[in-house]
Amino acid sequence: MQLRLAFVSAALVTLAFGAPTLRGESPEDCTTGALECCQTVELASNPSTYQLLGLLGIVPNDLNVLVGINCTPIPFVDGVVLGVCNDNPVCCEDNNTNPYVPIxxxxxPVAL
Structure with a gap:
């Protein structure tokens, strides 16, 4: 309950003082896919990432692309971020909807 209250309080403070805007690649520039907040970002060629992709039946076209693991969407409106990403904000082309490991x-990378 306290965690939920802290989250709601943080969201209200963000709305009261204005949400941060993106610096660098903006949501409008993110034309290849969705803006995501990923717990981990690794090259597809990383052995553990490659193995995870294989277990999920995902075959990347290029092993030099970045793969975001445990990702959630970052909502935004008119270039203003409406959420918080304390991990790795990225713009990704292919967002897998695997319910066990969102990839x-x-x-x-996107600068917030």
Whole structure:
């Protein structure tokens, strides 16, 4: 309950003082896919990432692309971020909807 209250309080403070805007690649520039917040971002060629992709039946076209692991969407409106990403904000081309390990492929880092 306290965690939920802290989250709601943080969201209200963000709305009261204005949400941060993106610096660098903006949501409008994120034309290849969705803006995501990923717990981990690794190259597809990383052995553990490659193995995870294989277990999920995902075969990347290029092993030099970034793969986001445990990703959630970052909502935004008119270039203003409406959420918080304390991990790795990225713009990803292919967002896998695997319910066990949310993965995004072909990601580009985004500065918030």
């Amino acid at each position: 995004s492929i072909d990601c580009v």
